Amino acid sequence: MSASLLQIAALPENSPKVNFHGLDALWFQVGGTVCNLWCTHCFISCSPKNHSFEFMSASEVGRHIEESITYGVKEYYFTGGEPFMNRDMLAILEHTLQNGPATVLTNGILISPKIAARLREIVAAKLYTLEIRVSVDGFSEFTNDAIRGEGSFRRAIEGVRNLVDEGFLPIITTMQSWDESDNETVLAKFKEVLAGFGYSRPRLKIIPPLRIGREIVRYRGYTEGEYLTPEMMVGYDDRQLLCSTSRTITDRGVYVCPILIEQPAARMGNALAETFKPFPLYHQACYTCYLAGAVCSNFNPGRDS
Amino acid sequence: MDFGEPDFKRIAVFGGVYNNYLALQALANALPRHRVDAVFCLGDLGAFGPHPDRVFPLLEKHNIQVVQGNYDNSIGNDLNDCQCGYTDPRDNYFAQISYDYTKTNTHREFKNYQRNLPPEIRFNAHGKKVLLCHGSPRRTNEFLWESTTPTHFLEKICKDYQTDLILTTHTGIKWQRRLSDGKLFANVGVIGRPENDDKTNVWFSIVHFVPELRVEFVALEYDFQQLAKEMKEEKLPDEFIQTVLTGWWTTCLEILPGKERVRGKF
Numbered sequence: 001m002s003a004s005l006l007q008i009a010a011l012p013e014n015s016p017k018v019n020f021h022g023l024d025a026l027w028f029q030v031g032g033t034v035c036n037l038w039c040t041h042c043f044i045s046c047s048p049k050n051h052s053f054e055f056m057s058a059s060e061v062g063r064h065i066e067e068s069i070t071y072g073v074k075e076y077y078f079t080g081g082e083p084f085m086n087r088d089m090l091a092i093l094e095h096t097l098q099n100g101p102a103t104v105l106t107n108g109i110l111i112s113p114k115i116a117a118r119l120r121e122i123v124a125a126k127l128y129t130l131e132i133r134v135s136v137d138g139f140s141e142f143t144n145d146a147i148r149g150e151g152s153f154r155r156a157i158e159g160v161r162n163l164v165d166e167g168f169l170p171i172i173t174t175m176q177s178w179d180e181s182d183n184e185t186v187l188a189k190f191k192e193v194l195a196g197f198g199y200s201r202p203r204l205k206i207i208p209p210l211r212i213g214r215e216i217v218r219y220r221g222y223t224e225g226e227y228l229t230p231e232m233m234v235g236y237d238d239r240q241l242l243c244s245t246s247r248t249i250t251d252r253g254v255y256v257c258p259i260l261i262e263q264p265a266a267r268m269g270n271a272l273a274e275t276f277k278p279f280p281l282y283h284q285a286c287y288t289c290y291l292a293g294a295v296c297s298n299f300n301p302g303r304d305s
Numbered sequence: 306m307d308f309g310e311p312d313f314k315r316i317a318v319f320g321g322v323y324n325n326y327l328a329l330q331a332l333a334n335a336l337p338r339h340r341v342d343a344v345f346c347l348g349d350l351g352a353f354g355p356h357p358d359r360v361f362p363l364l365e366k367h368n369i370q371v372v373q374g375n376y377d378n379s380i381g382n383d384l385n386d387c388q389c390g391y392t393d394p395r396d397n398y399f400a401q402i403s404y405d406y407t408k409t410n411t412h413r414e415f416k417n418y419q420r421n422l423p424p425e426i427r428f429n430a431h432g433k434k435v436l437l438c439h440g441s442p443r444r445t446n447e448f449l450w451e452s453t454t455p456t457h458f459l460e461k462i463c464k465d466y467q468t469d470l471i472l473t474t475h476t477g478i479k480w481q482r483r484l485s486d487g488k489l490f491a492n493v494g495v496i497g498r499p500e501n502d503d504k505t506n507v508w509f510s511i512v513h514f515v516p517e518l519r520v521e522f523v524a525l526e527y528d529f530q531q532l533a534k535e536m537k538e539e540k541l542p543d544e545f546i547q548t549v550l551t552g553w554w555t556t557c558l559e560i561l562p563g564k565e566r567v568r569g570k571f
Contacts, residue, residue, distance in 0.1 A: 072461030075453060100455035101562065129452035129564035169563050184394065201571060203559065299392050299448075299560060 015282040016233040023071040023276070024245035025297065026064070027258050030056045030092060031080020032251065037107055039148045041137070041175055043213040043285070044262050046081050053081070053261065054251045058088040062095050064249050067272060069099065077103045077296070079258050084110035090118055097126040103298055105173070108134035108159030109152065116162035131298055133171045133205065134160050139186070139193040147177070147218070157197050164199045171203045171298065177219075208292045210259055212285050222284035232290065233281075241286075242294040247275050258296055259285050308370075308428035313342045316430075318437065319509035320347040320374075320474020323497025324354030324407060326363060328507050331527035332496055333367045339511050339523075345426065347474040348374025348439040350419065351407035352387065352400075353497055354532060354549075355539040361415045373422035374439040374475070375446040379404070380411055381420025390446040393559035400557060402542055427468070431514040433487075436468040440475040449473055449492055451480035452564035459490045470518060472510070477501075477554075478565060479508050481520050491520040499552040501561075501569040505529045506552075 032053035035046035065076065076096050083089050083104050096102045111119075111132075123130040136156050137147040144153035163170045172194065178186055187204055194202040209215055211222045238244050248255040253267050254275045260266035260283055268275035281290070289295055317336060322329055336344065346369050351357050364371060373381075375388040387404040391397050411419075424445060426437040441447035442462055459482060463471060469488045478501065479494030494500065494508035511521045533549045544555040553570040554561075561569070 069455075069457040072455075072458045072465075074455060074458050099457070101453045123564075127452065128455070129450075129562040131563050167567060169567055171563075187394070203563075203566070293392075299390075 014230060015280040016228055016230040017278040017280050018238050018241050018244050019278050020276050021239055021244050023068065023247060023272070024074045025077060025242070026068050026073045026075075026272075027077045027079060027246060027248040027296075028056060028061055028064070028092075029053050029080065029248060029250035029255075029258065029261060030061060030078045030089065031083040031086050032056070033261075034081045034085060035107070036082050036085060036109060037149050037152055039137075039214070040218040041147050041177070041209065041213075041215045043210040043215055043259055045213045050081075055081075055086040055088070056092075056249070056251050058091040058095065060251070061088075061092050061249075064272065065096060065099055071272075073100065075101045075103065077105070077258075079105040082107055082110065084115065090115075090122065093119070093130065094122050097123060097128050097130060099128075101128040101131070103131040103133060105133045105135070106159075107148070107152070108136070108156040108163075108170075111159035111162050113162050113165070116159075116166040116168070119163070119168070120166040130168075131171060132163055132168060133173045133298070134163075135173045135175075136160075137174055137177065139190040143177070147175075160194070161198055169201065169203055170199075171205050173205045173207060176206050176208050205298070207295050208288050210285050210288055210295075212259070212283075213262070222287065226287045227284050228281045228286050228290055236290070240293040241281075241289050242296050243279055243281075243289075246294075247272060257289075259289075306423035306426050308426060310429045311343070313428070313430040314513070314515050315339065315341045316512045316514075317341045317344045317509060318347065318472050318493045318512055319345075319496045320439070320493050321349045321352075321477060321495025321497040322346065322360050323349060323352040323495065324357050324360060325497040325507070325527075325532060326354075326356060326359035327529075327532050328496040328525060328527040329360060329363045331525055332509055333363060335523075335525065336367070341511065344369045345437055345472075346371045347437060347472065347493060348372045348422070348445075349376040349474070349495070349497070350374070351376050351380050351411060352403045353541075353545055355535040355541060357407050357411045358415055361412075361418065370426060371422050372426055372437050372439055373419065373424050373445070376404075376407075377419035377422055378445065380408055381416050381418075381422070383408070383416070388446050389557070390448065391557060391560055396557045396559050399542060399544060403545070406539070406541065431518075433469040433514060433518055434467060435470045435472070436466055437472045439473065441473060442466045442468075442471060446475065448476050448560060450476050450478070450562050450565055451482075451492070452562045454482075454490075456482060456484065460484055460488070463488050463490070470512070472512070472520075479510070479522050481522075487518065489518055489520065493520075494522065496525060498548055498554075499529075501554040501565075502552055503570070504552045505550070 033050040481491035493510040
């Protein structure tokens with residue numbers, strides 16, 4: 001049986017449920033599934049031709065931000081696809097940062113000197129922080145371009161350099177495609193390489209591989225035993241999981257998290273308010289979040305003390 | 306813990322002693338000038354500095370009421386780590402050195418004291434409902450930075466926790482924000498280490514309840530050279546000592562939001 005079939009066949013009937021502890025983070029699939037790259041590890045198979053989800057407009061995002069104020073949302077995330085392909089992106093950030101901190105997940109390629117300068121202007125007048133997470137897979141063209149496409153390393157680094165020139169400290173996000181025991185070595189090499197490009201105090205975030213989407217073909221899918229059981233949740237602080245305090249808004253409804261938007265069962269409703277309820281951790285990707293915590297957040301919230 | 310309705314006109318509040326008993330002594334020396342009615346510490350008595358047991362007698366002598374921080378919960382319960390909430394390997398490496406040192410050098414009596422500290426203190430003063438806690442009212446180790454904490458979030462927790470004034474610490478950098486209906490939020494800062502601003506002083510807060518509610522941040526000088534000397538004698542990491550001597554943070558940086566991080570040197 002192939003790994004992709006296992007993802008469907010292995011759905012346990014007695015999936016544990018994650019509680020909903022209030023809406024702390026609101027994600028927007030602002031770039032849809034449309035991307036200017038065709039990465040071999042993309043967990044939602046984004047590409048220039050994938051229009052399963054479309055861009056969200058500034059007015060659409062703005063409406064949801066106004067609503068989110070009632071719920072006391074603490075932070076806003078923007079992902080895709082590639083968010084900067086959305087022509088409304090700068091206007092969206094301008095409005096969001098009037099209300100709270102924002103994070104954009106980008107491949108960096110469209111961050112020209114002009115865009116970086118405009119981002120600096122936007123954030124300079126605001127109380128709240130703008131975090132820009134640039135995905136770079138490995139510290140060399142060799143490792144990155146094999147996953148993200150030819151020339152993508154050079155172009156991403158140019159984006160990073162443009163941001164650094166404008167006073168940003170972008171978070172370089174990289175999927176762990178090496179053995180965990182090599183983390184320290186890889187991080188050290190990453191820092192050395194980025195310093196060589198002028199980023200002298202880089203911030204780095206390692207994300208574990210999510211074995212869905214194209215990653216199934218690139219490396220592997222989940223194995224038969226990699227799913228959650230009710231017993232595994234005993235004594236586990238479920239506030240570590242993104243889905244306990246977050247929802248993802250797309251142009252096609254509200255989903256439990258940004259990882260599962262291609263899974264119909266992960267669509268929780270049309271309106272935010274109807275999604276404030278427990279959710280079954282039925283998908284094998286939930287297993288990765290269980291082990292690693294809120295992998296998509298800038299910082300994991302940590303265990304309650 | 307509810308203190309009822311004391312007739313406080315002014316109180317002193319500080320966070321994060323981090324074993325810096327020299328700063329705590331300097332604070333005690335400064336208190337008479339401020340004519341405060343009570344003194345509160347928002348937790349994290351240990352970490353970073355030398356000689357944990359030198360903090361306890363000062364707290365007792367000056368009748369300082371203490372809220373339990375994540376560090377106090379860990380030390381008091383003999384846990385294996387500080388529950389600071391760091392996620393970066395380097396941050397955790399240095400946090401663990403600090404934690405192991407503090408745990409080893411804290412007397413059992415002081416550990417028992419820390420274990421029994423209250424997670425929050427409440428009282429009413431001059432018509433204002435006050436809530437003192439470590440990270441946030443909802444989680445001891447929640448980081449509330451100025452650049453990542455929306456006003457509408459603060460309004461909501463004031464409502465949820467039925468309070469007019471929330472005082473926290475945990476991040477190590479002070480800030481405050483006026484809210485609607487005369488409500489106020491303040492992160493009171495810490496006296497244990499400088500604020501990542503090229504200055505060697507630390508900070509505490511004076512809360513004024515009359516004639517109107519306001520929080521005043523007060524710079525506190527102390528003998529940082531002596532602290533650095535004792536840290537060296539105790540073989541604490543040079544990275545920590547450099548922070549004391551220069552005012553720049555050298556560790557536990559990855560948890561900082563971009564806006565706060567970019568103001569620092571590292």
